[in-house]
Amino acid sequence: MKVSVVLAGLVWPALAFGQQLYTNADLAKFDVPGAYTYEDLKRLPPLAIQKAPAATLPPYIPAAPAEISPYQKSYDDMRSTRDSFACELDLERQRVVFSESAFAGDTRSFAPRLGYRIRVASLVLELEKRIALLDCDMDDLVFRARRDSVTIDQR
Numbered sequence: 001m002k003v004s005v006v007l008a009g010l011v012w013p014a015l016a017f018g019q020q021l022y023t024n025a026d027l028a029k030f031d032v033p034g035a036y037t038y039e040d041l042k043r044l045p046p047l048a049i050q051k052a053p054a055a056t057l058p059p060y061i062p063a064a065p066a067e068i069s070p071y072q073k074s075y076d077d078m079r080s081t082r083d084s085f086a087c088e089l090d091l092e093r094q095r096v097v098f099s100e101s102a103f104a105g106d107t108r109s110f111a112p113r114l115g116y117r118i119r120v121a122s123l124v125l126e127l128e129k130r131i132a133l134l135d136c137d138m139d140d141l142v143f144r145a146r147r148d149s150v151t152i153d154q155r
Contacts, residue, residue, distance in 0.1 A: 075152050
């Protein structure tokens with residue numbers, strides 16, 4: 001009962017005042033200096049309308065894809081491989097952090113448990129090594145491309 005009384009008390013102002021509509025007759029009650037009235041708008045000259053387009057554009061033709069240089073293709077392939085190794089490394093580090101938390105003690109789950117860091121240490125080191133090697137290879141490829149006056153998009 002209390003809830004319905006409180007709810008009615010909160011909703012009553014919206015029901016009472018939310019249905020008020022203002023008409024043009026109500027505008028006489030408001031005095032806003034410099035405001036336009038309907039009569040002022042009717043006295044304005046009509047707007048100029050352009051009948052024909054100023055310029056016609058040629059039909060849209062999609063651009064043909066530019067040929068990708070072998071340097072860019074090699075760089076993109078190395079970048080994709082490096083990103084996948086970095087993602088796997090990040091996943092393993094998150095699993096190590098979880099294995100050392102208080103939530104890793106459930107014997108019924110497949111989540112890593114305490115001691116997981118030792119089991120994946122060699123994998124983490126190998127991933128870090130491969131990422132470093134790919135970084136060196138990518139830098140070398142960018143240097144060779146610059147030497148041959150080819151720009152590589154490194155995004």
